[in-house]
Amino acid sequence: MxxxxxxxxxxxxxxxxxxxxxxxxxxxxxxxxxxxxxxxxxxxxxxxxxxxxxxxxxxxxxxxxxxxxxxxxxxxxxxGELWPDSAVGEALAWQWSFWVMTEVEHALLSVLMHRRILPEARRDADKVKRNLGLLRRPFGVLEQTLAKRPFLAEPRFTIADLNVAAVLSWCIPARVSLAEHPAMAAWLKLCLARPAxxxxxxxxxxxxxxx
Ligand SMILES: N[C@@H](CCC(=O)N[C@@H](CS)C(=O)NCC(=O)O)C(=O)O
Missing domain, CATH: 3.40.30.10 (Glutaredoxin)
Incomplete structure (x- = not known):
């Protein structure tokens, strides 16, 4: 078990x-x-x-x-399901999984903490501003990628999408607008709508x- x-x-x-x-x-x-x-x-x-x-x-x-x-x-x-089909697909799954942890997770968590989670007295608007600034480049990278292909590692939803979407799901409680990233927003909505x-x-x- x-x-x-x-x-x-x-x-x-x-x-x-x-x-x-x-x-x-x-x-x-x-x-x-x-x-x-x-x-x-x-x-x-x-x-x-x-x-x-x-x-x-x-x-x-x-x-x-x-x-x-x-x-x-x-x-x-x-x-043909969650795991990619080839060494190239696997490499992309590793790339995106490492990427979301190193380029996105910390900054996005800080925005979430300082906007929604910490007691009001401990929230720091400067940290929100700085971390939103840090997210601009990785969000641009993801937007450019998803403007050209529907999913990250294969032409279907795989573990690469799940790992990145699971971290980016914090955008919702953190109230991070994705209006400037329409391809990313549409992909995230699709991933988060999965019944599983x-x-x-x-x-x-x-x-x-x-x-
Ligand atoms: N890099 C780790 C981070 C794990 C982590 O920090 N988990 C939090 C909960 S979401 C935790 O256990 N916090 C306890 C603590 O910091 O004392 C992972 O992705 O599994």
Missing amino acids: ITVHGITASRAFRPLWVLEELGLPYHQVARDFRGDALDEPSYLALNPNGRIPTLVDDDLVLWESMAIDLYLARRYSPP RKRAQQAEPDLDTDS
Whole structure:
């Protein structure tokens, strides 16, 4: 049985979405990043970083959301679905997955934190402005790419699209306008409308963090 540690409203959402796309049975342990659940010795034995998500698949214990997603798709996707068809498609999936983590995630999370998540007194409008500025170039890169092709790695939705869209989904709560990026906005809407993504969001977690 595959187990995912992490509440749905966290980066654990990424592997939950992949598992729903794949239609695999899995068990979710709704471990929250607020509180002590990530400091429990039994959890630190799985993920010494003290972060979520962590995947357990038989003898394999894996952390880092993008690595988990790529592993699940590589191992379990039927041909012609979530995993790309060729070495070139795989290379593009790695490229876009690394790209979204290094070029987008940090800046977008900062906008989200300082616009919506932090208590009002701790929000910093300068950080929002600076990080929106930092996002301009990578958003332009994605816009140019998606103006020329429908999806990132193959002519269909693959793990490359899922990984990038899962991070960019923060644009919605962060109220980041994509009006200047119409191809990216249309692609993101299509990705986020997938039934598997909606099922993942409604996943009924197991609240027992000791399991
Ligand atoms: N690069 C990691 C980041 C994991 C991460 O930071 N997760 C957050 C929750 S979304 C967390 O566990 N935070 C706990 C903490 O910072 O103490 C990944 O993508 O899996």
